[in-house]
Amino acid sequence: MSDDLVKRLHNFPMLEGSKLCKEAADRIEQLEAELVRTFNNMMQDAKRIEKLEAALRGIIVHCEVPASPNAEALKMFARKALEGRDD
Secondary structure (H helix, E strand, C coil): CHHHHHHHHHCCCCCCCCCCCCCHHHEEEEEEHHHHHHHHHHHHHHHHHHHHHHHHHHHHHCCCCCCCCCHHHHHHHHHHHHHCCCC
């Protein structure tokens, strides 16, 4: 939708307002790039939230059995998830 508008603004005839049109087109492109970055960040955040939820579910289940051999592994899993590490 805005691609056509951006092209039209960039190709506006060399009249008095053409500098303003080119600035507007540049700003539209900047805002679109920022929108893409924001969306990508939101997707990364959603994946991290899923990992945190999985870690919390595991901790809750194993907290009921304090002597569980997996308790330490779950603590490490949760800690890594909270720190944003995948390793």
